[in-house]
């Protein structure tokens with residue numbers, strides 16, 4: 325019955341889906357362009373600058389055609405390589421520290437892993453590469469760095485490799501992995517950490533643990549000075565409102581959020597206000613009056629399609645509707661029906677959705693079209709919204725996918741469908 329209604333010729337064609345798809349694709353392109361534009365400097369293995377492709381082009385015009393051909397060939401290979409691993413932004417020697425916990429003592433005494441353990445490593449615009457390992461920056465949540473130390477920790481959620489053949493049909497599973505690296509000096513460690521910050525990775529700058537053991541009075545000034553670390557410029561912690569429907573997914577949504585999603589958001593430095601809805605309509609009410617300055621980076625919905633719809637309606641009934649629709653909405657699928665998140669985000673599992681949000685918070689830009697802005701893979705997407713007005717009451721209900729109104733008549737369920 326449902327299928328036949330949707331396929332009925334009087335039901336509007338699903339242009340909205342195509343529209344969203346086009347936006348998603350264009351978002352991906354714009355992000356790629358941004359990354360390439362912000363990385364114009366190319367460093368060699370030794371850290372010295374090498375010629376950019378434009379420079380090579382300019383110099384080669386005066387050379388003979390054979391040499392010119394060789395240059396062209398080299399450029400092609402370079403471009404191919406850079407599209408796979410990105411442009412190199414920093415390189416040096418690192419030691420992968422397999423110890424899970426260390427005190428600050430090795431830093432003070434100069435002991436710790438010997439030079440024989442060090443390996444060539446480089447950070448590119450797309451990955452951290454050491455030895456034969458490649459860690460995609462897409463999988464990196466943040467970096468923890470203890471002030472003045474030689475070590476830093478890369479927090480990642482990598483896709484677990486499956487050894488058997490049918491892996492392409494299975495849901496990708498991500499798990500947390502921390503990589504603790506030791507640089508050759510604290511100055512070099514700072515350069516590594518700053519390079520990660522330049523690639524939009526969040527940096528957790530931890531105060532020096534030696535300081536916390538000192539007296540409170542003297543501690544304050546020194547710790548603050550170290551905590552601010554003037555030489556590491558990184559983005560400030562994003563502030564978000566999380567609206568969680570505790571009834572979603574047959575009551576499993578709180579567990580999903582606290583066990584799987586919250587640790588990722590915390591690692592990414594998110595400052596969150598988590599509101600658990602108390603009744604149907606609570607999220608709508610809350611969003612219709614919320615002060616956006618308390619959650620400038622957006623609103624995250626945890627639950628199913630119903631809670632997203634409430635947030636959407638809360639935004640659209642506001643007097644400042646124009647400002648309201650530019651507030652990005654993130655979705656964590658934790659309901660029994662998560663069709664919207666699959667349609668616009670392209671992921672189904674909460675961890676992948678959380679990772680996407682973490683990555684995108686870095687690229688948030690204001691969007692002032694008459695569309696609602698969703699956080700999707702590769703950028704923001706503007707999504708069409710429809711409105712259904714109830715003639716008797718004048719109430720307006722907004723939706724993004726489909727709205728049904730039905731009644732039972734002689735045992736048949738009759739639907740009126742409104743669909744983008």
Ligand SMILES: Nc1ncnc2c1ncn2[C@@H]1O[C@H](COP(=O)(O)OP(=O)(O)OP(=O)(O)O)[C@@H](O)[C@H]1O
Pocket residue numbers: 569570571572573574601602603604605606626627628629630631632634658659660661662
């Ligand atoms: N605290 C609450 N108690 C009861 N209902 C709520 C509460 N918070 C939100 N709701 C309502 O629950 C409805 C369903 O929520 P949601 O879509 O997030 O979860 P779901 O598991 O996919 O739900 P369902 O399978 O029942 O559609 C929403 O339309 C919302 O209005």
